[in-house]
Amino acid sequence: xxxxxxxxxxxxxxxxxxxxxxxxxxxxxxxxxxxxxxxxxxxxxxxxxxxxxxxxxxxxxxxxxxxxxxxxxxxxxxxxxxxxxxxxxxxxxxxxxxxxxxxxxxxxxxxxxxxxxxxxxxxxxxxxxxxxxxxxxxxxxxxxxxxxxxxxxxxxxxxxxxxxxxxxxxxxxxxxxxxxxxxxxxxxxxxxxxxxxxxxxxxxxxxxxxxxxxxxxxxxxxxxxxxxxxxxxxxxxxxxxxxxxxxxxxxxxxxxxxxxxxxxxxxxxxxxxxxxxxxxxxxxxxxxxxxxxxxxxxxxxxxxxxxxxxxxxxxxxxxxxxxxxxx
Amino acid sequence: xxxxxxxxxxxxxxxxxxxxxxxxxxxxxxxxxxxxxxxxxxxxxxxxxxxxxxxxxxxxxxxxxxxxxxxxxxxxxxxxxxxxxxxxxxxxxxxxxxxxxxxxxxxxxxxxxxxxxxxxxxxxxxxxxxxxxxxxxxxxxxxxxxxxxxxxxxxxxxxxxxxxxxxxxxxxxxxxxxxxxxxxxxxxxxxxxxxxxxxxxxxxxxxxxxxxxxxxxxxxxxxxxxxxxxxxxxxxxxxxxxxxxxxxxxxxxxxxxxxxxxxxxxxxxxxxxxxxxxxxxxxxxxxxxxxxxxxxxxxxxxxxxxxxxxxxxxxxxxxxxxxxxxxxxxxxxxxxxxxxxxxxxxxxxxxxxxxxxxxxxxxxxxxxxxxxxxxxxxxxxxxxxxxxxxxxxxxxxxxxxxxxxxxxxxxxxxxxxxxxxxxxxxxxxxxxxxxxxxxxxxxxxxxxxxxxxxxxxxxxxxxxxxxxxxxxxxxxxxxxxxxxx
Numbered sequence: 001x002x003x004x005x006x007x008x009x010x011x012x013x014x015x016x017x018x019x020x021x022x023x024x025x026x027x028x029x030x031x032x033x034x035x036x037x038x039x040x041x042x043x044x045x046x047x048x049x050x051x052x053x054x055x056x057x058x059x060x061x062x063x064x065x066x067x068x069x070x071x072x073x074x075x076x077x078x079x080x081x082x083x084x085x086x087x088x089x090x091x092x093x094x095x096x097x098x099x100x101x102x103x104x105x106x107x108x109x110x111x112x113x114x115x116x117x118x119x120x121x122x123x124x125x126x127x128x129x130x131x132x133x134x135x136x137x138x139x140x141x142x143x144x145x146x147x148x149x150x151x152x153x154x155x156x157x158x159x160x161x162x163x164x165x166x167x168x169x170x171x172x173x174x175x176x177x178x179x180x181x182x183x184x185x186x187x188x189x190x191x192x193x194x195x196x197x198x199x200x201x202x203x204x205x206x207x208x209x210x211x212x213x214x215x216x217x218x219x220x221x222x223x224x225x226x227x228x229x230x231x232x233x234x235x236x237x238x239x240x241x242x243x244x245x246x247x248x249x250x251x252x253x254x255x256x257x258x259x260x261x262x263x264x265x266x267x268x269x270x271x272x273x274x275x276x277x278x279x280x281x282x283x284x285x286x287x288x289x290x291x292x293x294x295x296x297x298x299x300x301x302x303x304x305x306x307x308x309x310x311x312x313x314x315x316x317x318x319x320x321x322x323x324x325x326x327x
Numbered sequence: 328x329x330x331x332x333x334x335x336x337x338x339x340x341x342x343x344x345x346x347x348x349x350x351x352x353x354x355x356x357x358x359x360x361x362x363x364x365x366x367x368x369x370x371x372x373x374x375x376x377x378x379x380x381x382x383x384x385x386x387x388x389x390x391x392x393x394x395x396x397x398x399x400x401x402x403x404x405x406x407x408x409x410x411x412x413x414x415x416x417x418x419x420x421x422x423x424x425x426x427x428x429x430x431x432x433x434x435x436x437x438x439x440x441x442x443x444x445x446x447x448x449x450x451x452x453x454x455x456x457x458x459x460x461x462x463x464x465x466x467x468x469x470x471x472x473x474x475x476x477x478x479x480x481x482x483x484x485x486x487x488x489x490x491x492x493x494x495x496x497x498x499x500x501x502x503x504x505x506x507x508x509x510x511x512x513x514x515x516x517x518x519x520x521x522x523x524x525x526x527x528x529x530x531x532x533x534x535x536x537x538x539x540x541x542x543x544x545x546x547x548x549x550x551x552x553x554x555x556x557x558x559x560x561x562x563x564x565x566x567x568x569x570x571x572x573x574x575x576x577x578x579x580x581x582x583x584x585x586x587x588x589x590x591x592x593x594x595x596x597x598x599x600x601x602x603x604x605x606x607x608x609x610x611x612x613x614x615x616x617x618x619x620x621x622x623x624x625x626x627x628x629x630x631x632x633x634x635x636x637x638x639x640x641x642x643x644x645x646x647x648x649x650x651x652x653x654x655x656x657x658x659x660x661x662x663x664x665x666x667x668x669x670x671x672x673x674x675x676x677x678x679x680x681x682x683x684x685x686x687x688x689x690x691x692x693x694x695x696x697x698x699x700x701x702x703x704x705x706x707x708x709x710x711x712x713x714x715x716x717x718x719x720x721x722x723x724x725x726x727x728x729x730x731x732x733x734x735x736x737x738x739x740x741x742x743x744x745x746x747x748x749x750x751x752x753x754x755x756x757x758x759x760x761x762x763x764x765x766x767x768x769x770x771x772x773x774x775x776x777x778x779x780x781x782x783x784x785x786x787x788x789x790x791x792x793x794x795x796x797x798x799x800x801x802x803x804x805x806x807x808x809x810x811x812x
Contacts, residue, residue: 018616023628030632039635141800150800154785158722158778160729162749163770170756215798261621268623269730273753287627288735290635295628302621310619 001318008314012307019303020085027296028080033060036292058095058293093297096286104297107282115278117190118267122198126209127256129202131245134213138221139240150214156207165273168200182275197274201267209255216251220244249320257313261306330395331412335649336656337579341392344582364711367790372529374786376536377779383540384574384776391575393419394648416648420575424568426552430464432563435755438764439554441466441476465555483549491545495538502530558764560751566765570772572743577776580659580728580738581721587663588720592670593713597701599671600678607675618668623734629661630736651739658731658738662724670716677709711791718784722777729773745773 037051037060055061062080070078087094093104137149173181179196220226221244229239268280275281279298286294355361369375396412421428435444442459449458461467469475507517524531547567550556557566599610617625637643637654644650681687682705690700725745731737732746740747752766788795 015612015616015619018612019620022616022620026628026632031635035635035639039638137800147800154781155774155778158774158781159770160726160745160749160773160777162729162733162746163773166749166753166756166766170761174757215795218798269733283624283627284734287631290631292631295624295631299620299624299628302624303619306619306621 005311005315008311012311015307016089016300016303017085020088020300023296023299024081024084027292028064028084033080036060039290088297088300094293096291096294104294108279108297108301111277111279111282114184114276115267115271115280118194118197118271118276118278121194122201122267123256123260125198126202126205126259127252130206130209130213131252133206133210134217135240135245137210137214138217138244139236141218150211153207153211153214156203157211158207159204161201161204161269164200164204165270168196168203169273172196182273184276193274193276197267197270197276201270212255213248213252216248216255217244220248223247250317253316253320254313257309257316260309260312261302330397331410333394333396333416333649335392335394335416335652337583337652337659338392338394340583340586340656341388341579344586345389364790366527368783368786369528371786371789372532373782375529375533377782377786379533379536380540380775380779381783384578384779387420387571388575388578389419390423391418391420391572396646414646416646420571424571427565427568430555430565432462432464432555432559434559434561434563435762436462436465436555436559436563438556438558438566439465439480439550440558441469441472441554444760444762462555465559466553468553479553480550483553484546487546487549488542489545490549491542492538494545495534495541498537498541499534502534506530557768560765561755566748566768569743569748569765570768573745573748573769573772574776576655576738576742576744577725577728577773579655580662581724581780583656583659584662584666584724585717585720587660588667588670589663589713589717591664592667593674593706593709595667596671596674597678597705597709600675601682601697601701601705603679610671610675614668614671617665622665623730625665626661626731627734627736629665630658630731633657633661634736647741651742654739655742658736662727666720670713673712673716674709677712678705681705681708715784715788715791718780718787722780722784725773725777725780745769 033055034051037054038046052061060080062078062083065079065081091105093108095103096107133149137146140146140149169181172178173196180193183193184190185193225247226239226243229243230236234242267276267278268283270276271278271280272284279301283295283298285291286298355365369378394416395418396414396416399411399413433443433445436442437444441462443462444459446457446459448455450456451458461472466472466476466479469479503514503518503521506512506521507514510517512520520526521530521534547556551567555565555567557570559565560569595610595613599607633654637650644653687700687704690704695703728737728744729746729749732744733750737746738744748765748769752762752769755762755765789799
């Protein structure tokens with residue numbers, strides 16, 4: 001178990017190196033630091049001096065991959081690529097490209113908690129709600145409830161999440177005045193700002209997830225052990241909850257777990273619509289301001305989360321299914 | 328004078344796609360296996376009905392994929408024989424809807440209304456009063472709108488309804504005729520059997536869809552000339568026109584992006600599964616790296632780079648439409664290059680299973696080379712997976728476009744798209760009184776398109792993947808009463 005985890009983590013680090021190389025290529029080779037400087041300084045009268053000054057301020061005034069002017073190991077280490085990569089792996093993110101914005105590091109750690117406040121309850125409720133709905137459909141399979149339930153699922157998954165947000169905000173905040181339209185306060189009072197985004201986000205994903213889980217349950221129900229359980233004279237409820245649910249948990253853990261990093265992604269839209277100062281809103285701001293340093297950092301942080309999640313899912317397997325041994 | 332035809336990047340790919348679909352249809356007609364599978368798709372009533380709707384959307388897309396720049400009248404003093412062209416690139420759809428493009432209002436107006444949304448202060452009898460001015464085009468033909476308006480709407484709508492019904496009846500008659508010939512049965516017998524919903528293909532459901540679509544289209548077309556059926560947006564442009572233009576954007580994104588994933592996914596997936604060993608390791612590493620970056624961030628990063636590149640070379644394109652089009656094309660490429668990991672993983676697993684089968688082993692023993700085996704024996708047997716994943720991804724990409732446009736890395740703002748419409752709607756929904764029509768139109772069109780694609784995709788998956796069929800919801804009691812006869 002322990003050696004497996006170490007191996008997984010090492011592979012994860014290797015993947016992270018690849019991600020780093022990819023993003024560096026995208027952000028520094030496709031467009032050179034000169035282009036970025038020009039874009040950020042803006043205006044019509046851009047002199048080479050201004051560009052050089054901008055580059056020195058951010059440490060972009062070195063060769064990209066190989067420094068011909070240096071000797072020995074410094075040929076590789078005294079470059080933008082080396083410095084940026086090392087600082088990313090040490091989780092030092094440097095400062096944002098924009099003039100007014102400050103350091104990225106503190107911003108990320110502060111905003112991460114806001115994101116978690118939204119994402120964690122959402123994730124837990126999502127799994128519970130989708131599983132419950134799917135189980136309900138499976139319990140009443142081959143009836144009208146199942147049929148129309150699936151029809152509702154298909155309809156719901158054909159609607160863009162943006163529609164849920166706009167209609168939800170209009171209905172609950174503007175017409176009924178139950179929840180505030182948007183905003184954020186620190187502390188426990190934040191709950192009233194989180195209810196609406198969580199409920200709408202739940203609804204937006206329910207169709208997709210419930211349909212998927214329903215298929216997983218039905219696949220389990222066709223198996224021999226279910227027939228055995230029924231032949232023993234167990235009631236349908238016991239069969240479903242004690243046998244089928246447990247065995248279907250494995251694919252559900254996989255599918256729900258792979259959504260974990262996307263909780264962070266999905267809330268991109270929700271955070272910005274509801275004015276929550278989380279990581280998602282940060283990314284959107286950075287994209288509109290074309291702040292490459294922030295976007296690059298977020299790509300790195302996102303992949304880090306993703307890789308960490310997959311190690312966690314592997315561990316969760318052993319807990320859900322004792323047959324799985326990590327070796 | 329002849330206009331100058333412009334072949335945009337996405338146009339050429341749309342037409343290549345149309346050619347491919349026709350070629351594939353011919354192939355299906357010749358191959359009994361494929362034919363049987365596709366028959367299964369159309370045996371499914373939702374899939375059949377949605378294919379009708381998709382065909383209509385495809386027609387709109389095709390009409391919108393012929394671009395030209397109209398020739399301008401020769402200016403006095405210009406040398407003879409030289410023709411100047413308009414700087415605005417138009418499409419076939421623009422030509423068909425030129426009335427809608429021309430009938431631009433000042434600002435918002437409600438659907439089918441003859442008064443503006445905005446109120447002006449006008450002095451009437453010495454008293455300043457707030458009144459809504461008449462629209463420039465919507466209902467401009469009415470001399471006494473307060474009394475004529477509703478009757479005019481009814482008569483126009485009624486005409487459209489009648490014409491639409493007529494069209495639907497003509498379509499139904501044509502279908503009966505064709506079926507009667509194919510079955511060597513009498514015309515009336517065929518019509519009766521379709522009415523009782525007998526036979527393999529659920530033609531009755533398709534006919535009902537035809538009736539609904541034809542009447543709605545008829546009503547909209549007959550009202551379109553005199554009113555703004557879905558109202559106008561903030562700059563007074565017709566919302567119906569925007570929604571129709573958005574269909575092409577959605578289709579181009581859905582189809583081009585999925586097609587762009589295919590080459591990498593198929594080649595690498597089959598290679599990884601067939602060769603295994605270090606090739607497999609390297610390819611796995613590639614797609615793990617790619618898929619461990621959250622998709623939207625990777626796309627945002629790539630699109631930002633594309634944007635900077637386009638900003639750096641503003642003189643590469645002659646017109647705004649060409650620039651927006653290249654951006655759309657690159658967006659599709661980015662979506663394709665970042666989204667091939669899922670299909671690749673699937674194909675790798677399937678190839679691993681296939682390569683152990685007897686026929687592959689036999690080909691190997693006969694000395695057939697690995698590349699030939701992959702092309703001739705493995706590829707045709709994983710092609711159904713490609714098809715299933717392609718149609719399933721189509722709808723999610725249309726939905727994705729809206730999110731990307733909101734984030735600011737979607738299509739060019741000058742290009743009509745559902746995402747763009749929703750974005751504007753966000754502000755409009757907070758106005759007072761609410762401007763809901765633009766949002767409602769985007770919602771209606773988008774849900775129709777996505778739902779149709781989803782239902783069609785489900786039909787395709789059930790037909791080509793026998794395992795999936797077990798999960799279809801069934802009504803145990805009402806299932807096929809006719810089968811007992």
